[in-house]
Amino acid sequence: MEIQSAVRGRRTAVLMAFDALALVLAYVVSVLVRYDELGETVWRGAALALVAAIALQWSVGFVGRVYQGRVGVATNEETILLGASTAAAGFVVFVVNALIDPFWIARSVPVTGTFFGLFLMLTTRALWRQLTMPLTPLHSGEGQRALVVGAGASGARLVHSMRSHRESGLVPVGFLDDDPWKRQRRHFGVPVLGAIPDLERAVLSTGATTVVVAIPSAGKELIKSVVDRCTEIGITVKVLPPFAESFATRADVRDVRDVDMRDILGRAAVETDLAAIAGYVTGKRVLVTGAGGSIGSELCRQLHRYGPEELIMLDRDESALHAVQLSIHGRALLDSPDVVLNDIRDDVALRAIFEDRRPEVVFHAAALKHLPMLEQYPHEAMKTNVLGTANVLEASAAVGVETFVNISTDKAAEPTSVLGYSKRVAERLTADMARRAEGAYISVRFGNVLGSRGSVLHTFTAQIAAGGPVTVVHPEVTRFFMTVEEAVQLVIQAGALGEDGEVMILDMGEPVKIADVAQQLIELSGKSIEIVYTGLREGEKLHEQLFASAEDDERSKHPLVSHADVDPLAIDEVRALDPDVQHLGLLQAFEDWVRLPDGLLPVGAADERSGRIAG
DSSP: OHHHHHHHHTHHHHHHHHHHHHHHHHHHHHHHHHOSSOOHHHHHHHHHHHHHHHHHHHHHHHHTTTTTTSSOTTSHHHHHHHHHHHHHHHHHHHHHHHHSSSOSSOTHHHHHHHHHHHHHHHHHHHHHHHHHOOOOOTTOSSSEEEEEEOOSHHHHHHHHHHHHOGGGOEEEEEEEOSOGGGTTOEETTEEEEEOGGGHHHHHHHHTOOEEEEOOTTOOHHHHHHHHHHHHHHTOEEEEOOOHHHHTOSSOOGGGOEEOOHHHHHOOSOOOOOHHHHHHHHTTSEEEEETTTSHHHHHHHHHHHTTOOSEEEEEESOHHHHHHHHHHHHSOOOSOSTTEEEOOTTOHHHHHHHHHHHOOSEEEEOOOOOOHHHHHHOHHHHIIIIIIIHHHHHHHHHHTTOSEEEEEOOGGGSSOOSHHHHHHHHHHHHHHHHHHHSSSEEEEEEOOEEETOTTOHHHHHHHHHHTTOOEEESOTTOEEOEEEHHHHHHHHHHHHHHOOTTEEEEEOOOSOEEHHHHHHHHHHHHTOOOOEEEOOOOTTOOSBOOSSOTTOOOEEEEETTEEEEEOOOOOHHHHHTSOTTOOHHHHHHHHHHHHHOSSSOOOTTHHHHHHHHHHO
8 A cells, every 4th residue: 555655656657667668668569570680780779769759659649638637547547548558659750750861670560669658558557557556355244145136336436336345344255237248247356146137146156135126217116126136135226316416427335225205206307408498598587485395305406407697596494494405415504695585475575586597497396295294284274375376477577587487286187186176276276377477477287296205205214113013094095106316307397388378297107006106115124014094085986087187188398298288367366355254265376366267357257256165
């Protein structure tokens, strides 16, 4: 280690001296091979050519910064740079030697000397790198013996990381990969033992106790099949998460985590039209309401990557704003203008913020979303999901917002709950503003988001940790699921695709049985826990739907995004409701607003209804 540190401290001198020595050896060997008789003239000419080759090697190397640490020793980048600089230097020596009369040395010597010298440079660098790597021995008794699924670039880097970080507790013993071209491959001494169907045999032959899926882009089908196989034979499964989740650019054992339901229920990577997104986000003032929530915070993180002129994060929860600012900037002093503390119910303050900041793009994610709670307190749904949305819409129109995206829910399709009614009304209010204001006003509708606050996954995980039981409302109940990252990617894409007044409906895949999700989580935990069925709650559906009966699944703009027209509902209509209306009166108003065909009442009808309901 001391020798290694000393060499690194004199990197430039050591590399230059080594390359010079490599060329000396190469030229000597080339001369010995080329000439049967060696005389003073031959050695003098060889010395002249060698001096020229070394001088040019150093000069070209300095220009390419090969010797100044531009790239790591024995990396692909250094191999390319070193090869180019050595070939260039050798070519010049060859040309000069060929043109002068008499020439220094036989024309073949600069050619063979150059390539043999390059061979020595690269081979010795590779040996140095191999000898100085602090890798844990493959037969170390410390840690869990691990099979790695995926022998590609990520798998190779993960194995190197495992062997470099003994504290990770994982010792790689083999790869599994379905690609037949990789069957004879070894990475850092670890062989490919077969394909994924050979998992059981590989576990028996290696004594592995853990399987790590090292394919960051792996789909749910692959992960689920590996999980099922490992569950049958009683070994642990871990995954290398997508780079977008870990914010990493290469595989690292410290990012490896246990499998969770996001991996099993998630979708394949979403293809987004970056040019279209950049066209309406990059360089714009973008405001996100509900920025501290599950959807809002992920929106902020992803929007930040597209380079808006200003990203304004608005929420009424100061702790949530602290968390999202920390996740984006790595600091959270809450003293910068990108965080705004405001409640969308406060119309006056909201308008003042919009007038001051003048956003050009608005993502409206602020909402109350817990169905049972809103069944008890429908007035809160009215204040936030309906009137709050109206406030944001009117503030946006007043400052000329170019693109407005309202975040909706699958419960807005044929609603049966207060949550569904309030979000359906919000979609119709957005459609109303679309016909009255400049700019594009659209809604985006999707189902359950995995990992969000209050998600069923958090509930089940907590119940399992407590020893159970796990509570499910009904054995046949199904829901649509999507990870928050996938949902937000499509929301941002939908903002570029949507036409004024439309509702964009995200493809959530096939609905999933909640009982199956609970059972899978229990199996992953390794515990024996009972599932208890509690019955459907007020307003809850057995099966959710993404489309209302009158809406078609049209996908002319993106394979994962449908679009449908929504009848507008005048904002004045909902504002006309008596704020002191009783519980049943409010529920009746919700039903009327959802079913009203064109969103417009005859003159004076709104006042008449308000008086009737209040009474």
